[in-house]
Amino acid sequence: MLAVKVPKREAEKIRRKLIELGVLAKGYSPKREGNFVLFPVEMPVEGFELVEAEFEKTERRPHSYREVVEVPDEIKPLLPSSFDIIGDIAIIELPEELMDYGKAIGEAILKVHRHIKAVFAKGSKVSGEYRIRELIHLAGEKRTETLHRENGIRLKLDIARVYYTPRLATERMRVFERTQPGEIVFDMFAGVGPYSILLAKKAKLVFACDINPWAVRYLEENKKLNKTPNVIPILGDVRKVAGQIKADRVIMNLPKFADRFLKEAMMSVKSGGIVHYYGFGPEEDLFSEHEQKIKAVARELGFKVELLDERRVRPYAPRQFNIAIDFRVWK
Structure with missing residues (x-):
């Protein structure tokens, strides 16, 4: 069949060019001849040396x-x-x-x-x-133990003993991009550290709390694995920790029950600091109920809140979504 003959050092660049032109023949493996590579093509290509050659068919692997x-x-x-x-x-x-x-x-x-x-x-x-x-x-x-990679960090975990979802990787990177160097962060429901370890790459200190001893055990391992000594793991109920930490940024990744811990979050953030709140909401009205709860808790504490951003993070169930609300707290 018809082929383009190119020097080996230019092979990858030419391969991409042939794909862009839509002439690279599919289902065949390129062939090496000394210092040259032969690519099968479906029609003559101007500006290249053309030869006749035989090619082996490639076995198509299923995609699903x-x-x-x-x-x-x-x-x-x-x-x-x-x-x-x-x-x-x-x-x-x-x-x-x-x-x-x-x-x-x-x-x-x-x-x-x-x-x-x-x-x-x-x-x-x-x-x-x-x-x-x-x-x-x-x-x-x-x-059930594995090593997961996301956003440039490594996370060791046991899927049967701890909670973890890979579906929030983009959201975690979004928070990372908004974190400023030198901040103090409080990750209230840290798990094995997907937020904590990532944010520690920028933050001065990250206090990472979880009630699951297995999660904290893996968090300790992940702290060493990623060389983030500025992560401070805390095993225990976040209610007993709240108020002892004064953070620039608080992460509330407990969407089913985060509203029950709004008081603890607001007590733990500095005036002017930011809280990243997660919840679940129905498609027809994603945010209203959560907004009302945030404002009600702020009034109870004598604080003011400024809503900064609201997002639909991912589908959770039919007509239900995992949502995120970023808000600033003024004391």
Whole structure:
């Protein structure tokens, strides 16, 4: 077939150019000949040396586990289109009708995504004081500890013992970009440290509190792993810590119950400091209820609040969204 012959040192640049022109033949591997590389093309390309050559066909890898999973055709429409990946572990939410095919689904995920080593299904919703869920092993290694990378940091954690979601990585980076060098930060519900470790790259000190001893254990490890000695892990109820810390910035990542801790957050932030509040809201009125609670607590304490930003962070349930409100507190 027709090919473009280019010097090896220019191969990558030319490959991108051929893709831009829409002439690179798909489904074939480039070929090396001495100090040259041959790219298969679908038509003559002006300005390049053209030759005839034979190329090996490349095997097309499936892009989704749904392409290879072996389940009855009538239930294929029920297969989830996405799942969470934490480190090298996949966590998928399966409807009851698919649970009998969990092993086949897990093995299909492993087949398509070679970097994934274990697959679990969500066995329950996040619940309890430690915000953890039951997990059902589907395929791969029977372990729940992993090392996750996001936003340039590494987080060691056990998905069965601590709460963690990769779906807030963009939101965490947004807060990082707004954090100023030298700030003191109070992460009220720190978990294994996805906010704390990241913000410590800028902040002077980060006080990271959590009631789950496993979360604090991993937080200690992640502090060493990321070389952030300015993170101060605190094991205990945040109510007993509030007011002892005076922070420039407070993180309230406990969306189901954050409204119950607004008093503690406002007591812990300096006058003029910022609180990042997270909650859940219905699609038809995302923010009103939370705004009212924030203002009511401020009035009770004799403080003033200034709403700075409101965002829909991610879908949480049908017609329900995880929301964020940034507000400044004046005392």
